Amino acid sequence: MKSNALYYPYINVPDAKWLYKVLLYWDKVMSIVPMEYYYHPDMYTPFMLQLVRNELVVPVTPAGKISSREFDKFFHYAKRTVRKKGSKFFEGKRFTAQVHMEKLGDLGERLVEIGVAKSDNYPWYEMPRGLANHFMSFIALNLSRDEDIMADPVTYNGYPIQRLRQNFMKTQVRNELLDFLLPVPDEHISIDDVLFFKMQHGDLLTQFRIFVEREVDKICSISDIECEYEEIIDQSKSIFAIKSAEIEDALRSRWKKIAFQYVIPLFSVGVTCSLDNPSPFIAAAGTIAPMFASNCKEVSKEPMAYSVFAKRTF
Structure with a gap:
């Protein structure tokens, strides 16, 4: 049985009613955080910074924790998706979301090459919201199995959980x-x-x-x-x-x-x-x-x- 929870999809855990139930139930709540936040904690929201300083939320970095084989699986999924949806992926700014490059690794440039990501705003990649949702579910599931993390993925009500459907x-x-x-x-x-x-x-x-x-x-x-x-x-x-x-x-x-x-x-x-x-x-x-x-x-x-x-x- 796991003792901790892994929050996704965002870096900063929101100040929401459901969070307090999560904090009371699990020993620790972890969040997927790029390494630069370790050195520049002022990048957190004030609420997130308070959680981290009180050790109620523990930052975990995704770097090096997901195998290239797993990234390949997601890449092939993205290729199949773009064949179905084509150029409609980037119609309208409101349909896009940002994912930090550290979460994507070398997968980011591969997604740019097949036209399902943009890298105009370093260190963020812009992706279709549906694909970004799927990716964050994918990365949360994989990180939750890491021997240094071993946590149940948790998220706010209503967030898409395509990759976590078995859970x-x-x-x-x-x-x-x-x-x-x-x-x-x-x-x-x-x-x-x-x-x-x-x-x-x-x-x-x-x-x-x-x-x-x-x-x-x-x-x-x-x-x-x-x-x-x-x-x-x-x-x-x-x-x-x-x-x-x-x-x-x-x-x-x-x-x-x-x-x-x-x-x-x-x-x-x-x-x-x-x-x-x-x-x-x-x-x-x-x-x-x-x-x-x-x-x-x-x-x-x-x-x-x-x-x-x-x-x-x-």
Whole structure:
């Protein structure tokens, strides 16, 4: 199971609602960044720079990580595409997108030669938007398999995922479950809030992710999932809701039980004790504190507790 996410298609991760769910679910979020950004971090957007400095987003460079054989596959795909669409590729500026030369390697000039890329704006190549979308999906998929990266590709809602179609169902199911387990409010969440939450509850994250991924795999293994998709997802959400309620109730009831059995009598002890001799009160308090901590710790070790704490916090 992968622990990190690889964001694409752009260099700068956007300040969007879906991002905070991604930051809470994965250990790290990586972004495909040309080497020049390492030496000139002022090229990042202010928000991206904040993410990088707080190590919530880790830049990874694509240079040398994709084999020439893989680039050849994309080149042949581009040739087939241009035979179908011809000169219509560059009709209208709004249909073009820019891709950094470091992501393309020597593939850039080969694409220029067959008429599906332009290199008028160094260090960027201009490509038809459809082809650029396909290329960024292609590079994300290949980089995600690199032994130094090993991350699940993630992107914003609605971005074309042509090359990632085999992962589409798994991604869709995961997103559906996480929308329920880690709902993000409409109000803006600060980076500091995310950092503080992961500092407090990060020890639960791995087990929580294992728990979710197992459910995702179980759902995706169902043969007729597309016919009964909504019903299957709703069943999983119902199970999650029951488990969350059990944890919430356990956290509340344990405190109430301890309060009524020990804390209230404790105040009686405190009242009846001589002010000059408060030792019985202190001794009782010293017994109850570890008891409460032990009971709460037992419940809070449940994988679903991560979701419960996130809903409480955000």
